[in-house]
Amino acid sequence: MSECNVDDAASNEAWVPFKDRPEWRDLKPIPQDDGPDPVVQIAYSEQFREVYDYFRAIIAADEKSERALSLTKEAAELNPANYSVWNYRRNILQELNKDLKEELKYISQVIEDNPKNYQVWHHRRVIVEWLEDVTDELKFTEKILKEDAKNYHAWQHRQWCIQQFSLWDQELDYVDRLLKEDLRNNSAWNQRHFIIKNTTGYTDEIIKKELKYSQDFIRKAPNNESAWNYMKGVLQERKLFDFPGVLEFCHELYSKQIRSPFLIACMIDCYEEMLELGKPKKEETLQKATQLCNELAEEHDTLRREYWQYIARSLASKYGADVSGDS
Amino acid sequence: MADTSRFRCLSPLFQSLLFKDDDCPTNTSIEQKAVEESVLKCYRTFRSSLDIYPDMPFLDREMHTDFLTKGLQTLSSSYECLDSSRPWLCYWILHSLELLEVIIPEERALAIANFLGKCQDPEGGFGGGPMQFPHLAPTYAAVNALCILANVTNKVFDVINREKLYNYLMRMKTKEGAFKMHDGGEVDIRGVYCAVSVARLTNILTKELSDGVADFITRCQTYEGGFSGYPGLEAHGGYTFCGIAALVLLNHTERCDLRSLLRWTANRQTQLEGGFQGRTNKLVDGCYSFWQGATFPIVHMIMCTDDDDQNLSAERWMFHQEALQEYILICCQHSHGGLIDKPGKARDHYHTCYCLSGLSVAQHFIGGSLSNEIIIGNPQNRLRPVQPVYNLSLDSVMMAQKYFGSLKLPSGAANKC
Numbered sequence: 001m002s003e004c005n006v007d008d009a010a011s012n013e014a015w016v017p018f019k020d021r022p023e024w025r026d027l028k029p030i031p032q033d034d035g036p037d038p039v040v041q042i043a044y045s046e047q048f049r050e051v052y053d054y055f056r057a058i059i060a061a062d063e064k065s066e067r068a069l070s071l072t073k074e075a076a077e078l079n080p081a082n083y084s085v086w087n088y089r090r091n092i093l094q095e096l097n098k099d100l101k102e103e104l105k106y107i108s109q110v111i112e113d114n115p116k117n118y119q120v121w122h123h124r125r126v127i128v129e130w131l132e133d134v135t136d137e138l139k140f141t142e143k144i145l146k147e148d149a150k151n152y153h154a155w156q157h158r159q160w161c162i163q164q165f166s167l168w169d170q171e172l173d174y175v176d177r178l179l180k181e182d183l184r185n186n187s188a189w190n191q192r193h194f195i196i197k198n199t200t201g202y203t204d205e206i207i208k209k210e211l212k213y214s215q216d217f218i219r220k221a222p223n224n225e226s227a228w229n230y231m232k233g234v235l236q237e238r239k240l241f242d243f244p245g246v247l248e249f250c251h252e253l254y255s256k257q258i259r260s261p262f263l264i265a266c267m268i269d270c271y272e273e274m275l276e277l278g279k280p281k282k283e284e285t286l287q288k289a290t291q292l293c294n295e296l297a298e299e300h301d302t303l304r305r306e307y308w309q310y311i312a313r314s315l316a317s318k319y320g321a322d323v324s325g326d327s
Numbered sequence: 328m329a330d331t332s333r334f335r336c337l338s339p340l341f342q343s344l345l346f347k348d349d350d351c352p353t354n355t356s357i358e359q360k361a362v363e364e365s366v367l368k369c370y371r372t373f374r375s376s377l378d379i380y381p382d383m384p385f386l387d388r389e390m391h392t393d394f395l396t397k398g399l400q401t402l403s404s405s406y407e408c409l410d411s412s413r414p415w416l417c418y419w420i421l422h423s424l425e426l427l428e429v430i431i432p433e434e435r436a437l438a439i440a441n442f443l444g445k446c447q448d449p450e451g452g453f454g455g456g457p458m459q460f461p462h463l464a465p466t467y468a469a470v471n472a473l474c475i476l477a478n479v480t481n482k483v484f485d486v487i488n489r490e491k492l493y494n495y496l497m498r499m500k501t502k503e504g505a506f507k508m509h510d511g512g513e514v515d516i517r518g519v520y521c522a523v524s525v526a527r528l529t530n531i532l533t534k535e536l537s538d539g540v541a542d543f544i545t546r547c548q549t550y551e552g553g554f555s556g557y558p559g560l561e562a563h564g565g566y567t568f569c570g571i572a573a574l575v576l577l578n579h580t581e582r583c584d585l586r587s588l589l590r591w592t593a594n595r596q597t598q599l600e601g602g603f604q605g606r607t608n609k610l611v612d613g614c615y616s617f618w619q620g621a622t623f624p625i626v627h628m629i630m631c632t633d634d635d636d637q638n639l640s641a642e643r644w645m646f647h648q649e650a651l652q653e654y655i656l657i658c659c660q661h662s663h664g665g666l667i668d669k670p671g672k673a674r675d676h677y678h679t680c681y682c683l684s685g686l687s688v689a690q691h692f693i694g695g696s697l698s699n700e701i702i703i704g705n706p707q708n709r710l711r712p713v714q715p716v717y718n719l720s721l722d723s724v725m726m727a728q729k730y731f732g733s734l735k736l737p738s739g740a741a742n743k744c
Binding site: 035036037056087159182193223260305 | 348353355398403407409410411416417445454457459460508556560561562563589590591593596607636637638643644645
């Protein structure tokens with residue numbers, strides 16, 4: 001929520017003070033009114049103070065002009081998180097009927113310099129909306145994601161473009177590429193889910209394919225939570241048990257001495273579901289499930305002891321023979 | 328020799344908690360290992376200083392207070408990038424100070440309230456600074472800050488123009504039951520939480536305002552169990568807090584899949600570091616001590632009151648409270664005051680606020696009439712308990728309830744509830 005490095009001092013290259021700018025002589029700057037007893041008072045540089053004094057003046061005059069437009073650029077550069085500046089800039093762009101392609105180029109540069117800022121991404125989205133042109137958007141977000149494969153804003157923008165302009169076709173290939181680069185990229189797994197859910201949906205056939213896909217990744221790295229979460233996400237609307245392969249898959253890994261907490265958790269989920277569905281051998285299933293909870297609590301996932309002990313108690317009280325409600 | 332058995336980070340098997348990359352290194356695992364290295368270094372340094380200072384770890388209240396009170400007055404020009412977050416700065420600092428039990432003089436309280444009044448828009452809502460457009464995030468921060476100041480004098484509440492605030496919130500509401508952050512601004516679950524929280528605190532949460540909002544929130548719960556900023560996106564700690572806290576405020580917790588939420592949140596505590604990460608396979612960050620940590624008391628409360636769940640603990644939240652305290656106290660204190668994301672990072676008021684808030688959650692179990700304190704290190708590390716839904720002290724929430732509870736709805740809203 002606060003994405004700026006307060007240790008960075010702003011650069012100040014060849015800045016011209018307003019007193020040396022004849023084109024601004026007619027406008028009276030409006031100082032910020034912090035009241036008589038200011039708090040959290042920022043020691044603004046002279047440049048920052050002046051630019052914003054003039055920015056307030058153009059807003060007060062409701063001026064939408066070329067000079068006002070260039071002033072918003074200066075103001076945005078000094079503080080890209082100032083949403084008032086971006087908002088007013090958009091008003092001017094509309095009023096002056098500016099070339100939005102140019103604006104897109106400009107905002108690309110700003111985003112590259114400030115990739116984790118809400119305002120600049122929102123600005124881009126509005127411009128794309130106005131242009132009704134997404135030609136460069138996938139390429140652009142890809143470029144940002146190359147630097148930081150989990151940038152939330154970039155993914156948000158990408159999803160919006162895909163949904164708004166139906167760009168679903170190539171996306172699974174892109175996700176596949178990202179997962180081959182880093183199978184722990186949870187944003188890419190999430191994108192996979194997003195794409196499938198909004199296109200083919202998780203039909204029986206797709207589920208089988210996706211189970212295999214995620215299980216191949218799990219075999220490579222059984223301690224990778226992302227792939228486990230995705231595998232379970234695939235079956236979200238169904239029962240793990242409808243696809244009997246899941247428990248067998250888990251047993252196979254378990255028998256190879258793999259003790260990933262996510263594997264054991266998945267086995268517990270399978271057993272819990274069997275209990276829910278009233279499958280035979282209830283006591284044995286319950287015992288297996290609670291034993292696995294204890295294994296996690298005492299050995300493989302001791303950090304989450306409280307949680308696993310709670311799950312064990314819940315299972316025992318819900319499905320145990322000795323529960324008071326049953327007698 | 329100091330007694331090291333009390334600390335999880337000094338247990339003999341601690342090294343076995345290192346990230347397991349299954350012989351398949353990727354960017355994620357490489358970055359993770361580098362962070363673990365720096366965290367281990369902190370824990371080793373702690374081990375060696377324990378012989379000299381047996382009551383370590385120690386929360387340096389004095390230095391943090393100093394950093395905070397200075398910031399409340401003036402900030403260097405490097406804070407220009409937060410010039411649209413000044414009510415946030417007020418809230419981060421005031422909330423940190425209330426957790427540290429530092430008293431604010433009345434004159435100062437009135438000055439802050441007066442400044443926040445300068446940030447209020449004539450048409451309702453608060454902006455990021457004087458004469459900036461109103462925005463839901465600083466509106467939330469300003470209202471929370473005023474609740475804290477009300478402990479000094481409830482005159483500060485006069486600042487809030489409730490009628491206009493209501494109009495502003497309604498103006499921000501979208502057809503899909505969400506909220507724009509500002510006129511022409513972005514829509515996400517932060518807006519929902521901010522709007523619902525201030526509406527509840529100031530007692531203007533009408534049916535008209537809350538209609539359809541739970542539907543939007545529900546659409547943000549992902550297959551992983553956490554909530555995303557907008558439907559389709561990845562589960563994320565900050566947005567998850569916004570989602571579940573807003574559902575509580577709206578009395579619609581039945582719309583949440585608690586089981587998967589609890590699983591996802593429990594898994595966000597990192598094995599070796601003991602702190603929380605924001606998303607699956609991301610790095611630990613001190614601020615998630617609160618965003619993720621607060622979800623536990625909230626979920627606990629829901630399961631206890633709505634489901635009368637007898638299996639819940641009466642002593643502990645469902646995360647490792649000691650491990651989180653160790654991470655915050657040993658790895659997240661800046662040597663010159665203030666708290667941080669992770670070792671090597673710069674200090675700021677945001678991280679100071681959310682590290683301390685998370686520390687408080689980890690110290691206090693409060694379930695109805697039951698309470699249990701777990702204080703790691705020096706007993707003076709104890710902070711005031713927080714009300715997790717608003718992230719305010721219990722007293723500050725009460726101040727708002729007392730003051731606004733008796734006020735009628737604004738005339739524009741009165742016939743719409």
